[in-house]
Amino acid sequence: MSKFAAIRNSKKPALHTRAAVVAAGLGVTAALGAGIANAADSSLMNVASGVAPAVTKQADAQVKAVADAKHAAAKAKQAAAKAKAKKAAAKKAAAKKANGWVKPVDKYTLGSTFGLAGDHWSHNHSGQDFVVPTGTTVKSVHKGTVVKAGPYGGGDGPAYGNAIVVRHDNGTYSQYAHLSAIQVHVGQQVGTGQKIGLSGSTGNSTGPHLHFEIRTGPDYGTGIEPTGFLRAHGESV
Secondary structure, three states: OOHHHHHHHHHHHHHHHHHHHHHHHHHHHHHHHHHHHHHHHHHHHHHHHHHHHHHHHHHHHHHHHHHHHHHHHHHHHHHHHHHHHHHHHHHHHHHHHHHOOOOOOOOOEEOOOOOOOOOOOOOOOOOEEEEOOOOOEEEOOOOEEEEEEEOHHHHOOHHHOEEEEEEEOOOOEEEEEEEOEEOOOOOOEEOOOOEEEEOEOOOOOOOOEEEEEEEOOOOOOOEEOHHHHHHHOOOOO
């Protein structure tokens, strides 16, 4: 064996040893890498398992918030619609009242009726009596213009006491007599249901009451049955 062959043969075991060491190291590295990878996967799974419920909870909260907002908007829209309808109804009622007819007093007992014969009148009774205490509010039964207001029936005679006559837009007139107080004046515009005086017992009266007439003209002698007239115009008496 030559000197060079001996040297070459002596290096082979060392190379084999180094190769084995490197292979072993690679195996350890691979094993470590696999372990790290497995650990990372496990950590990610744990993180994912914790995040998923939180994301779901947040999504549910957002869905609920949207639903609540829609519900609130719907309620607000409904409330606005109701308020608009209520306002329209009130406006319609006000218009109806302004153009309608009302009773001359609110609480009353019906007394002597229209056309009734008796010693208290020179002719048959010219109106309808509403028995009420002195000082009861007397209202205009319809919008119009005051054409008479004063003592002696406003010109119709002393039997009426303090009296008011109002001309209305349909050509009829209403008269209010035996008043304790007159609170309007000739030429004044009055609205439907407006307070025009207080009931009393002035003139030819047997006790506190309102004598009420519906007339076809401004003066005594033109009266028609007043309760039927009011009923025909939508006001029960």
